[in-house]
Amino acid sequence: MxxxxxxxxxxxxxxxxxxxxxxxxxxxxxxxxxxxxxxxxxxxxxxxxxxxxxxxxRILGINGHVIVQSQVGPVMDYEGLALKFETLPEVVSAMPMVEAQVMVTARGQAGGGLVRGLSKADLARLPLVADNIVAGTIDDFEGDDVVMIGNRMAERMGVNVGDTVTILSPNGTATVVGTTPRMKAYRVVGLFSLGMAEYDGTFVFMPIDHARAFFRTGAGVSAIEVMLRNPDLSNDVALKLKGLAPGLRTVTWQVLNATxxxxxxxxxxxxxxxxxxxxxxxxxxxxxxxxxxxxxxxxxxxxxxxxxxxxxxxxxxxxxxxxxxxxxxxxxxxxxxxxxxxxxxxxxxxxxxxxxxxxxxxxxxxxxxxxxxxxxxxxxxxxxxxxxxxxxxxxxxxxxxxxxxxxxxxxxx
Structure with missing residues (x-):
C-alpha cells in the first residue's frame, strides 16, 4: 500500500x-x-x-457472600441450618456467628470495635485471617477469656500476645439506677494483619460459645455467613437458602456494599x-x-x-x-x-x-x-x-x- x-x-x-x-x-x-x-x-x-x-x-474474604438472619431476635437451630446450607453445591461453608459493637480498652486507651464470635474450626476456614496471623497461633483460640485482635488495634493500645484487653458491651444489665454495661477482661492470644486498616483496627474475634454467653443471645446466634464458590451467584443462592430456611431473611454482599x-x-x-x-x-x-x-x-x-x-x-x-x-x-x-x-x-x-x-x-x-x-x-x-x-x-x-x-x-x- x-x-x-x-x-x-x-x-x-x-x-x-x-x-x-x-x-x-x-x-x-x-x-x-x-x-x-x-x-x-x-x-x-x-x-x-x-x-x-x-x-x-478483603471484604468478601472476611464477610459472607450471603448473610442469613432472623427477622427478630437470634437465629435458632443454627447448627442444623448450617449443615443444610452446606449441602448446596454452590456453597463452600456456612458459619454461624455472633456479632456486636463494643468498646475495647487497654492501658488507658479506648476505641470502638466489632466483635465476631466464631468457632475455631470456622475461623481456620477463613484463609484471609488464618494465613495472616502475625503473632500467636490459632490453636490457642479456645476458652472463655481469649480473643484475637488486629495488629493496628494492638499498636494503638500498646498490647501484644499475652496482654489483657477489656471489652465493654453497651447492652448491659438493667438495675434500679439504670443500665450497667457488661465488661470483661480478655487475654490476647493472636494478632492478625488483613492489609485493610479498617479491619485491622476494629475487628475482634472471640470463641462463639463465650460470645453467645457474653452478648446473651441464648441458644441462638446473630446470623449465619454463607461463603460461595462464585460470589457472582449470590442472588440465585440467596433464593435457595430462603427456601431451606423459611422465616429467615437473606442479604447478599452486593446489597451490603452497593454504595x-x-x-x-x-x-x-x-x-x-x-x-x-x-x-x-x-x-x-x-x-x-x-x-x-x-x-x-x-x-x-x-x-x-x-x-x-x-x-x-x-x-x-x-x-x-x-x-x-x-x-x-x-x-x-x-x-x-x-x-x-x-x-x-x-x-x-x-x-x-x-x-x-x-x-x-x-x-x-x-x-x-x-x-x-x-x-x-x-x-x-x-x-x-x-x-x-x-x-x-x-x-x-x-x-x-x-x-x-x-x-x-x-x-x-
Missing part, C-alpha cells in the same frame, strides 16, 4: 532541518503527549482495578473519560504540526506534483508522517505504563524515602500498599484508541496536502 518512495520522503520531512526546527519541536511534543496520555490512562485504570480487586477480596462498589465504578468511568482527553489534546497537536508542515512544504509538494506524483501519493506521505508520531508515542506510552504498573510499589517506596512524606496513608485509602491490576482487554482498548486517534488526526492535513494546486504554490516562487 505504501511505496518505498513515500516512506523515504516522509522520513525526510520528519527529520526537520535547522530552519524547520519549530515544526520538529511541535511534533516531539505531540509524541510525548500521546505517550504520556496512554501511559497515564493505563496506570490509573490498573490502580483502580487493583483497588477494586483488593477491596473486594461502596457503585461509587468505585462511577469514579473509574469518570477517570477514564477525563484522562482520554489527554490523548485527544495530543492528537490535536499532531493536526497542528502536520498543517504547519504542509504549509512549509508547499513548494516541494508542487514540484512533486509537476514531476508526476499523484494526489494519493502525497496524501500517503503525510499520513505516514502523522501516524508515525502517533504509533511511536502510543507504543512508548504502553511500555512506560506497563513498566510503571509492574514496579508501582517500589516507586512509591523510593519517592516516600526521598521526600519523607507518606504518599499512600493506609488510614485513608484502606490498603497498606498500592495495588495495580492490568486487564489485557482494557490495555488493548487504550492502545487501540491511541492508534485510532493518531490516524484520524492525520486525515485532514493529508487531504489538504493532496488538494494543493501546483500552479498556485509555484506562482510566487
Amino acid at each position: 505504501f511505496r518505498r518512495f513515500e516512506w523515504m520522503l516522509a522520513g525526510r520531512y520528519l527529520r526537520a532541518r535547522r530552519q524547520e526546527g519549530f515544526i520538529s519541536i511541535i511534533a516531539w511534543f505531540s509524541l510525548l503527549g500521546i505517550g504520556l496520555g496512554v501511559a497515564t490512562l493505563i496506570i490509573v485504570m490498573a490502580v483502580m482495578n487493583g483497588f477494586r480487586a483488593e477491596l473486594m477480596g 461502596f462498589f457503585g461509587a468505585l465504578a462511577v469514579e473509574r468511568n469518570v477517570m477514564f473519560l477525563i484522562l482520554t482527553l489527554i490523548i485527544v489534546v495530543a492528537a490535536f497537536n499532531i493536526i497542528s504540526s502536520l498543517i504547519m508542515l504542509v504549509k512549509d512544504k508547499g513548494r516541494g509538494i508542487a514540484i512533486l506534483r509537476t514531476m508526476g506524483a499523484t494526489r494519493g501519493a502525497i496524501m500517503r506521505v503525510f499520513l505516514i508522517c502523522g501516524a508515525s508520531i502517533g504509533v511511536i508515542g502510543t507504543l512508548g506510552g504502553f511500555a512506560l505504563g506497563v513498566l510503571f504498573c509492574d514496579n508501582i510499589e517500589a516507586i512509591r517506596q523510593f519517592l516516600q524515602s526521598l521526600t519523607g512524606a507518606r504518599l499512600f496513608p493506609d488510614e485513608i485509602y484502606f490498603l497498606s500498599r498500592i495495588p495495580a491490576k492490568m486487564e489485557v482487554g482494557e490495555v488493548a482498548t487504550v492502545v487501540a484508541m491511541g492508534f485510532a486517534l493518531s490516524f484520524l488526526a492525520t486525515l485532514y492535513p493529508s487531504w489538504r496536502a493532496a488538494r494543493l494546486d501546483p500552479v498556485e504554490a509555484l506562482r510566487h516562487e
Whole structure:
C-alpha cells in the first residue's frame, strides 16, 4: 500500500532541518503527549482495578457472600441450618456467628470495635485471617477469656500476645439506677494483619460459645455467613437458602456494599473519560504540526506534483508522517505504563524515602500498599484508541496536502 518512495520522503520531512526546527519541536511534543496520555490512562485504570480487586477480596474474604438472619431476635437451630446450607453445591461453608459493637480498652486507651464470635474450626476456614496471623497461633483460640485482635488495634493500645484487653458491651444489665454495661477482661492470644486498616483496627474475634454467653443471645446466634464458590451467584443462592430456611431473611454482599462498589465504578468511568482527553489534546497537536508542515512544504509538494506524483501519493506521505508520531508515542506510552504498573510499589517506596512524606496513608485509602491490576482487554482498548486517534488526526492535513494546486504554490516562487 505504501511505496518505498513515500516512506523515504516522509522520513525526510520528519527529520526537520535547522530552519524547520519549530515544526520538529511541535511534533516531539505531540509524541510525548500521546505517550504520556496512554501511559497515564493505563496506570490509573490498573490502580483502580487493583483497588477494586483488593477491596473486594478483603471484604468478601472476611464477610459472607450471603448473610442469613432472623427477622427478630437470634437465629435458632443454627447448627442444623448450617449443615443444610452446606449441602448446596454452590456453597463452600456456612458459619454461624455472633456479632456486636463494643468498646475495647487497654492501658488507658479506648476505641470502638466489632466483635465476631466464631468457632475455631470456622475461623481456620477463613484463609484471609488464618494465613495472616502475625503473632500467636490459632490453636490457642479456645476458652472463655481469649480473643484475637488486629495488629493496628494492638499498636494503638500498646498490647501484644499475652496482654489483657477489656471489652465493654453497651447492652448491659438493667438495675434500679439504670443500665450497667457488661465488661470483661480478655487475654490476647493472636494478632492478625488483613492489609485493610479498617479491619485491622476494629475487628475482634472471640470463641462463639463465650460470645453467645457474653452478648446473651441464648441458644441462638446473630446470623449465619454463607461463603460461595462464585460470589457472582449470590442472588440465585440467596433464593435457595430462603427456601431451606423459611422465616429467615437473606442479604447478599452486593446489597451490603452497593454504595461502596457503585461509587468505585462511577469514579473509574469518570477517570477514564477525563484522562482520554489527554490523548485527544495530543492528537490535536499532531493536526497542528502536520498543517504547519504542509504549509512549509508547499513548494516541494508542487514540484512533486509537476514531476508526476499523484494526489494519493502525497496524501500517503503525510499520513505516514502523522501516524508515525502517533504509533511511536502510543507504543512508548504502553511500555512506560506497563513498566510503571509492574514496579508501582517500589516507586512509591523510593519517592516516600526521598521526600519523607507518606504518599499512600493506609488510614485513608484502606490498603497498606498500592495495588495495580492490568486487564489485557482494557490495555488493548487504550492502545487501540491511541492508534485510532493518531490516524484520524492525520486525515485532514493529508487531504489538504493532496488538494494543493501546483500552479498556485509555484506562482510566487
